[in-house]
Amino acid sequence: MLGWTKLAQYILAVAMTSIAAPAGAQDYPVKPITLIVPWPAGGATDISMRAIAEVAGKHIGQPIVVDNKAGGGGTVGPATMAATAKPDGYTIAQIPITVFRLPLMQKTTWDAQKDFTYIVHLTGYTFGVTSNADSPHKSWADVVTYAKQNPGKVTYATPGAGTSLHIGMEQIAARAGIKLTHVPFKGGAETNAAVLGGHTTLQADSSGWKPLVEAGKLRLLMIWTAQRSKNYPDTPTLQELGYPLVLDSPFGVAGPKGMDPKIVAKLHDAFKKAIDDPAVQDTLAKYDMVVNYKSTEEYRKHVGETIEAERKIITDLGLARTN
Structure with missing residues (x-):
């Protein structure tokens, strides 16, 4: 009889475990979710992600x-x-x-393809x-003229080595036939300070420079979007300056590898509703960000395509790792 009791207890334990596993995903979330923003507070990305996170939190039911x-x-x-x-x-x-x-x-x-759940x-x-x-x-023409006469003396600040700003500037310099000197920082607040203080000649960054441009403290020489911005109608695009490039460094949200698909679906839906929210779109527009939605499956496919495209760019610039 004792053996049957132990067997019954074992069967009950297994049954409870199988029930508990999906319940975790079903009940998710039961506590606040942490969204890591890998940039300093106060920049365009931080402000935009906070606006998205606030609305997504309301839809998912936890901050x-x-x-x-x-x-x-x-x-x-x-x-x-x-x-x-x-x-x-x-944690995402x-x-x-x-x-x-x-x-x-x-x-x-x-x-990048194995360690994240997109x-x-x-x-x-x-x-x-x-x-x-x-x-x-x-103007950018002034920069090119000076750089050709003074190779390497034009310095530019970016949010870091390997960022789209760094790679973009090197692509532009290669096409212009000039040599620029890169000075990496941690984020927009530092790049703003660098060009304002005369520590660098230029700043290449996302639109965290907007208030300073509007205040007349910085001059916007070019933007890297496909069309001119409604906010800066007098500023030329890269293509108008003769560079066949559109660089906008789109981004998304991911978690660690191995996430439950049901949890992924809940997060996806909350963030999708957030970027559809008019107030969030107003915040994005303030910083000249355009919604670029991709579903979970589309995002996974996009990652592989992006890696291959970047591999060619990095190789062409002579920046690819050798080991």
Whole structure:
């Protein structure tokens, strides 16, 4: 009889375990969710992601709390998440394109295709190049002329090595036949300070420079979108300046590998509703970000395509890792 009792207890335990597993996904979330934003607080990405997170949190039923983990051109936060966070849906991260690009340039602790669960693709940036308003460089043509006469003396600030701003500037310089000197920083606040203080000739960054441009302290020389911005109708695009490039570094949200598909679906739906929200779209428009939605499956496919496209760019620029 004792043996039958133990057998019954074992069967009951197995049954309870099988019931408990899906219940976790069904009840999710039961506590706040941490969203890692891998840039300093106060920049265009941080402000936009906070607006998205606030609305997504209302739809999913728990607050989505932003945790700024800057560094490594936007890779420190996602890499930390991939290495340490449980795949339970309570830690997710904004994924900049640097996460796909940096492993092509140097050894990294993560594999972009294996170490993340991609959830939803959200939006992209308006990048631009600014000079100090007091600078003699009043147009991009002025910069090119000076750089040809003074190779390497034109410096430019970006949010980090391997970012789209860094790679974009090197692509532009190669096509223009000039040599520029890159000065990496951690984010927009630092790049703004660098060009304002005369520590660098130029700044290449997303639209965190907007208030300073509007205040007349910085001069916007070009933007990298396909069309001119309604906010800066007098500023030419790269294509208008003779460079056949459109660079907007679109991004999304992912978690650690191994997340439950039901949890992924809940997060996807909450973020999709957030970027459809008029108030969120107003915030994105303020920083010249355009909604660029991709579903979970589309996002996974996009990652592979992006890695291959970046591989060619990095190789052509001579920046690919050799080991």
